[in-house]
Amino acid sequence: MWARARTGRESIVSGRELHLVEAFLEMMSAERGAARNTIEAYRRDLTDYAGFLARKGTRLSLAGREEVAAYLAALEAEGLAASSSARRLSAVRQFHKFLAADGIRGDDPTRIVSSPKARRNLPKVLSHQEVDKLLALAEAEANTPDATDARRRAALRLYVLLELAYATGMRVSELVGLKRAAVMRDASFLTITGKGGKQRIVPINDRARDAVRAYVGTLPPGAYLFPANGEDGHLARQIFGRDLKGLAGRAGIAPERVTPHVLRHAFASHLLAGGADLRVVQTLLGHADIATTQIYTHIVDEKLRELVETHHPLADG
Numbered sequence: 001m002w003a004r005a006r007t008g009r010e011s012i013v014s015g016r017e018l019h020l021v022e023a024f025l026e027m028m029s030a031e032r033g034a035a036r037n038t039i040e041a042y043r044r045d046l047t048d049y050a051g052f053l054a055r056k057g058t059r060l061s062l063a064g065r066e067e068v069a070a071y072l073a074a075l076e077a078e079g080l081a082a083s084s085s086a087r088r089l090s091a092v093r094q095f096h097k098f099l100a101a102d103g104i105r106g107d108d109p110t111r112i113v114s115s116p117k118a119r120r121n122l123p124k125v126l127s128h129q130e131v132d133k134l135l136a137l138a139e140a141e142a143n144t145p146d147a148t149d150a151r152r153r154a155a156l157r158l159y160v161l162l163e164l165a166y167a168t169g170m171r172v173s174e175l176v177g178l179k180r181a182a183v184m185r186d187a188s189f190l191t192i193t194g195k196g197g198k199q200r201i202v203p204i205n206d207r208a209r210d211a212v213r214a215y216v217g218t219l220p221p222g223a224y225l226f227p228a229n230g231e232d233g234h235l236a237r238q239i240f241g242r243d244l245k246g247l248a249g250r251a252g253i254a255p256e257r258v259t260p261h262v263l264r265h266a267f268a269s270h271l272l273a274g275g276a277d278l279r280v281v282q283t284l285l286g287h288a289d290i291a292t293t294q295i296y297t298h299i300v301d302e303k304l305r306e307l308v309e310t311h312h313p314l315a316d317g
Contacts, residue, residue, distance in 0.1 A: 178226065
C-alpha cells in the first residue's frame, strides 16, 4: 500500500490522490530545485496526511480546514513534537497551495491554520535551601585550616564566584571577566560590562561584599578579579562550571542541575518570588527586552501552582 498510518495499519489511497502528490513532488523538483532528501521528506509527510484523510473518509482534494486541524490534533495526541508537527504542516501547506494554484481546488484550507507552537521550557532553578547549602559548603571549604595554600586559594575563589553569581545574577562571561576596577571602593556596587559593551551598576549584599573584600586582599597586582595564566588573563568559564559541579556533588545536589547560568536563574526567580519589580530585575540582569525577563514570572507561577497542588487539603479530591 502507498500510505500507512503511524499506528502501522494500512490505508487505501486512490490512484488520483497518488497522482496529485507525485505531480506536486515533480513541481518541487523541477521548478524549485528541491533536493532528493527534501522530496523524500515531503513524500513521507504527505503519505501520512493522505492516510489520515483516507481513514476519515475524505480525499486530499476535498480536505477542509477542519480535517487539517484534526490531523494536527492527532499528531499531538500521538506525542509528536511541535517542531515535527510544524514541519508536517509546512508540507501540507505547500501541497494545498499547489492544488489551488493549478486550479484543482478553489481554496487553500491551510491558510488560517496556526502552526503548532513549541512549549517554551522553563529554566532550571535551584531552591533557596539548595543555594544556601552550596554557599555554606563553599564558605566552609574556603576556611578549612589544614588545606594547602593552593587548595585554600581555589576554594576561596570558588566561594567568591558563587557569592557574586547569586548576589548579582551576572552572566558567567561577565563574572569571570570582571575587572578589579569594577569593584567600587566600598564594594557595595559592581560596574558590569554586559552584551554590546553596555554597562550597568548592580548592588551586592553584605555577605558578597565581605567575601570580595577578603578575597581581593589575597591577590597579587593585576587587572582581573579572577586572574589566570591563560590567554585571556582571567579564569575560564569552563573552570568555574567544572568547580561548581564538583561543589554541588559534595553538597549532595545532582551536578547536572547546577551551572553558572542556573545561579543566574535562581537570582532572578528568587527576587521575583520575594516581590521584586519585574523592571528592576530586567535592569539587574541586563536584559534589553523585558519579554526575556518575563520567563521568570512563569517559573514563580509554576512553583506556586505546585505548592497549591501539593499542600492544599483538597488537592487529591
